[in-house]
Amino acid sequence: GENVEQHPSTLSVQEGDSAVIKCTYSDSASNYFPWYKQELGKGPQLIIDIRSNVGEKKDQRIAVTLNKTAKHFSLHITETQPEDSAVYFCALLNQAGTALIFGKGTTLSVSS
Amino acid sequence: NAGVTQTPKFRILKIGQSMTLQCTQDMNHNYMYWYRQDPGMGLKLIYYSVGAGITDKGEVPNGYNVSRSTTEDFPLRLELAAPSQTSVYFCAAEMRTGELFFGEGSRLTVL
Numbered sequence: 001g002e003n004v005e006q007h008p009s010t011l012s013v014q015e016g017d018s019a020v021i022k023c024t025y026s027d028s029a030s031n032y033f034p035w036y037k038q039e040l041g042k043g044p045q046l047i048i049d050i051r052s053n054v055g056e057k058k059d060q061r062i063a064v065t066l067n068k069t070a071k072h073f074s075l076h077i078t079e080t081q082p083e084d085s086a087v088y089f090c091a092l093l094n095q096a097g098t099a100l101i102f103g104k105g106t107t108l109s110v111s112s
Numbered sequence: 113n114a115g116v117t118q119t120p121k122f123r124i125l126k127i128g129q130s131m132t133l134q135c136t137q138d139m140n141h142n143y144m145y146w147y148r149q150d151p152g153m154g155l156k157l158i159y160y161s162v163g164a165g166i167t168d169k170g171e172v173p174n175g176y177n178v179s180r181s182t183t184e185d186f187p188l189r190l191e192l193a194a195p196s197q198t199s200v201y202f203c204a205a206e207m208r209t210g211e212l213f214f215g216e217g218s219r220l221t222v223l
Contacts, residue, residue: 100157
């Protein structure tokens, strides 16, 4: 079945640095790859997504890149700020295209 | 504009007890989901529903049941609670864009 591996599990950066989180997958026909951010005590929220007909998508300080041939997609956060500290999840669609399968998450800590 | 509402927020159960986690959405969306979140394990799909009267199993359905009698409500039933069901449970509804809108979670402890 679908499986998505997410790395690293934890990431610590200094304020202003960039952060990159990568997800790899296998056995998936997904054409939709979203990223969610979860702040402490809250439910996850969508921050950016990409569909398979696009290689890169950018929204201010965050960007997502997709390489369907190599089966990986990445989240890039530039000029990190303390409020970027959270858990980030990548996801993709299950085989039926009816539900999202999530990675195990990356805990990002941005220190000032 | 409540979005997705989950109750209760916290609950402690004894082994073998049963309970229902409630989830209600006011966005009139057809697709709804239940995930559980364990430390370091991400979000695992328990059950989902593509519309009233239709439910389907996710990755980890054992020990749970769901029903979807209305578009608004998607309750998750735990029968014979076990310590392995200690977790944070999230209900979500899917918007037309494909985005999942999550509730704030229900933290369940089984002792």
